[in-house]
Amino acid sequence: MNLTDTIFVAGHRGMVGSAIVRRLQALGCSNIVTADRAALDLTDQHAVNAFFATHRIDQVYLAAAKVGGIHANNTYPAEFIHQNLMIEANIIHAAHTHGVHKLMFLGSSCIYPKLAEQPMKEEALLTGLLEPTNEPYAIAKIAGIKLCESYNRQYGRDYRSAMPTNLYGPGDNFHPENSHVIPALMRRIHEAKLAHAPEVVIWGSGTPMREFLHVDDLAEAVVHLQNLPQERYARETEPMRSHINVGTGTDVTIRTLAEALVQVIGYEGKLVFDTTKPDGTPRKLMDVSRLARLGWTASTGLESGLIDTYRWYIQNVEGVRAG
Numbered sequence: 001m002n003l004t005d006t007i008f009v010a011g012h013r014g015m016v017g018s019a020i021v022r023r024l025q026a027l028g029c030s031n032i033v034t035a036d037r038a039a040l041d042l043t044d045q046h047a048v049n050a051f052f053a054t055h056r057i058d059q060v061y062l063a064a065a066k067v068g069g070i071h072a073n074n075t076y077p078a079e080f081i082h083q084n085l086m087i088e089a090n091i092i093h094a095a096h097t098h099g100v101h102k103l104m105f106l107g108s109s110c111i112y113p114k115l116a117e118q119p120m121k122e123e124a125l126l127t128g129l130l131e132p133t134n135e136p137y138a139i140a141k142i143a144g145i146k147l148c149e150s151y152n153r154q155y156g157r158d159y160r161s162a163m164p165t166n167l168y169g170p171g172d173n174f175h176p177e178n179s180h181v182i183p184a185l186m187r188r189i190h191e192a193k194l195a196h197a198p199e200v201v202i203w204g205s206g207t208p209m210r211e212f213l214h215v216d217d218l219a220e221a222v223v224h225l226q227n228l229p230q231e232r233y234a235r236e237t238e239p240m241r242s243h244i245n246v247g248t249g250t251d252v253t254i255r256t257l258a259e260a261l262v263q264v265i266g267y268e269g270k271l272v273f274d275t276t277k278p279d280g281t282p283r284k285l286m287d288v289s290r291l292a293r294l295g296w297t298a299s300t301g302l303e304s305g306l307i308d309t310y311r312w313y314i315q316n317v318e319g320v321r322a323g
């Protein structure tokens with residue numbers, strides 16, 4: 001790993017981008033370049049080109065995106081497909097035209113078909129219909145993978161793609177409707193505890209299964225993948241030449257997750273399930289065999305990850321709102 005490389009982390013204020021910056025700093029990387037949205041709108045092609053022309057960038061981590069949970073994806077499909085296509089196309093093309101050889105694109109497990117065989121192998125891509133609640137976002141993420149593959153095939157670039165499972169941790173978005181399930185339920189159950197509310201509503205039937213990875217594990221994984229020798233990464237990702245699953249290899253039902261949160265938070269009321277809300281994909285467990293062969297496995301268990309995230313929430317979100 002070259003610690004003096006100039007590394008652009010796009011989306012450094014988000015949950016994933018900030019975890020990648022922490023990981024790179026912990027490893028001793030001395031030249032991390034960032035720009036917030038006010039300074040650089042990544043949907044603006046000219047601004048992105050000018051940014052790459054100004055900074056002599058060696059590597060990119062592409063963690064900027066329009067991101068949200070099942071409700072946000074289902075409510076704002078136009079923003080999800082348009083902004084994500086623009087961000088990916090602008091950054092990946094500008095990286096290539098400015099001679100950046102190494103790039104890591106962040107996709108998502110929703111690229112796989114809704115009813116893909118479990119656990120989902122990388123080869124399941126484009127073998128069936130997508131989950132309707134997030135199809136526009138998934139199509140944009142598939143386009144990102146294909147952009148990376150195409151610059152690799154045609155121009156010999158080394159653009160890699162990590163497909164994370166559902167993530168959580170410090171820096172997550174705790175919006176009541178637009179967030180993912182862990183931050184949404186953490187906040188709702190915490191607020192129910194404070195209000196002594198007798199019950200808390202969980203969306204859907206509670207039966208869908210999800211695999212959850214702590215964001216610090218994800219950051220460790222993508223930095224590890226980015227720094228593998230090109231031949232080793234390419235050998236393991238053939239024939240697609242780019243994307244690789246990143247997860248834990250184990251999943252839980254939403255009911256089990258909610259019960260775990262109840263324990264961590266210390267709530268004494270009961271859970272009720274609102275089946276008018278969508279369940280989304282019934283199950284999306286990653287096959288992480290390729291990742292394991294490439295030398296990485298997750299280390300944070302769900303319970304300790306939830307405790308760590310709840311501590312962060314109390315100090316940084318609830319504490320801020322209360323103050």
Ligand SMILES: NC(=O)C1=CN([C@@H]2O[C@H](COP(=O)(O)OP(=O)(O)OC[C@H]3O[C@@H](n4cnc5c(N)ncnc54)[C@H](OP(=O)(O)O)[C@@H]3O)[C@@H](O)[C@H]2O)C=CC1
Binds near residue numbers: 014015040041166
């Ligand atoms: N969270 C999850 O469960 C999962 C996430 N991923 C992927 O990981 C990546 C990061 O996700 P996550 O960290 O959770 O998302 P966040 O919403 O926390 O972070 C996204 C970041 O992108 C920035 N951004 C978005 N649009 C623009 C823009 N037009 N110009 C400049 N910056 C922009 C945001 O800026 P600002 O701070 O100004 O809003 C924010 O800092 C995404 O590619 C996502 O698809 C994959 C699987 C699961």
Ligand SMILES: C[C@H]1O[C@H](OP(=O)(O)OP(=O)(O)OC[C@H]2O[C@@H](n3cnc4c(=O)[nH]c(N)nc43)[C@H](O)[C@@H]2O)[C@@H](O)[C@@H](O)C1=O
Binds near residue numbers: 071108177281
């Ligand atoms: C990472 C992934 O995130 C999104 O997909 P998702 O996996 O369905 O993510 P989710 O976290 O929003 O929901 C997981 C499950 O949990 C249930 N659920 C219960 N109660 C709440 C709740 O209060 N909020 C939310 N959001 N979900 C809830 C919910 O009904 C669903 O069954 C994609 O759109 C796409 O963006 C993507 O890639």
